[in-house]
Amino acid sequence: MDCDTPENTTTASSNISAVASQIEALCNNVERIAATIASGQSLPAGLDTTQDVLHTVTSTFVDLRVLNRQLHEDKATLSASVDELKLKTDGLALELESKQREVSYIRKEIDTTQRQETTYQTIDLIPEQEFLETAPDEFKDDIDTPHKLMLSRLRYEIKQRDMQMEANKEAKAVRDKLRQIKRKRIEKLEKIDGHLQGYIKTMTLLGRSFGITSDHSKDAEEGAKDAADDGEEPKEHKRVRAVREEGSSRIGSPRV
Numbered sequence: 001m002d003c004d005t006p007e008n009t010t011t012a013s014s015n016i017s018a019v020a021s022q023i024e025a026l027c028n029n030v031e032r033i034a035a036t037i038a039s040g041q042s043l044p045a046g047l048d049t050t051q052d053v054l055h056t057v058t059s060t061f062v063d064l065r066v067l068n069r070q071l072h073e074d075k076a077t078l079s080a081s082v083d084e085l086k087l088k089t090d091g092l093a094l095e096l097e098s099k100q101r102e103v104s105y106i107r108k109e110i111d112t113t114q115r116q117e118t119t120y121q122t123i124d125l126i127p128e129q130e131f132l133e134t135a136p137d138e139f140k141d142d143i144d145t146p147h148k149l150m151l152s153r154l155r156y157e158i159k160q161r162d163m164q165m166e167a168n169k170e171a172k173a174v175r176d177k178l179r180q181i182k183r184k185r186i187e188k189l190e191k192i193d194g195h196l197q198g199y200i201k202t203m204t205l206l207g208r209s210f211g212i213t214s215d216h217s218k219d220a221e222e223g224a225k226d227a228a229d230d231g232e233e234p235k236e237h238k239r240v241r242a243v244r245e246e247g248s249s250r251i252g253s254p255r256v
Contacts, residue, residue, distance in 0.1 A: 016074045023067050026060050125157050 125131075131153050132140065139156045143149040 016071060016078065020071070023064060026064055029060060123157070125153055126160065128153065131156060
């Protein structure tokens with residue numbers, strides 16, 4: 001669209017005004033001559049004969065035709081300029097309406113976003129004051145707006161949780177290792193318990209075969225018999241189990 005349209009319009013308007021003034025002056029001159037001839041008065045200077053009058057009138061009509069043509073050209077130019085201005089105005093009006101709709105849409109989106117509930121609002125974050133006091137400087141370099149502050153708090157929360165997960169993994173590894181050691185010790189104690197029972201039975205059988213009954217074997221048999229009669233566990237079994245439980249209690253489990 002031509003940016004010089006207002007200047008063109010002004011120029012055309014000025015030309016039309018000038019041509020109209022010239023046409024008015026010529027018409028006044030013709031009317032004056034005609035009035036002079038009709039009234040029988042003496043002709044103006046330079047118009048001594050009828051031939052001079054005809055020549056003047058003819059020249060005036062020629063000038064009128066030229067001015068009329070120029071007037072039409074200026075009018076056409078002015079009309080084109082006005083039409084162009086109308087098109088430009090209509091374009092600006094449409095653009096303004098489009099911008100207004102865009103602004104209305106953006107405002108609506110902003111309002112919807114502000115009222116929308118997001119996931120991060122339910123996350124149990126470190127309090128803002130604690131974050132400002134304990135977080136490293138790398139998380140506090142750019143927190144001049146609430147949005148940037150929230151992003152920094154979320155990044156810091158992710159880092160803290162990653163560190164906690166690593167600590168939990170290490171603690172779990174230690175716990176599993178201690179449980180494995182505990183299980184091996186229990187298995188070893190159970191084997192020792194089995195061996196002791198086998199030794200006791202072997203010694204008892206050997207003593208009987210040689211007619212020898214040791215006090216220990218006798219006590220063991222009587223204790224086992226009494227325990228069996230009373231439904232209790234033999235003393236040797238109790239002693240082994242006590243040793244096993246003591247070893248188990250020393251192992252313990254780490255607190256995770």
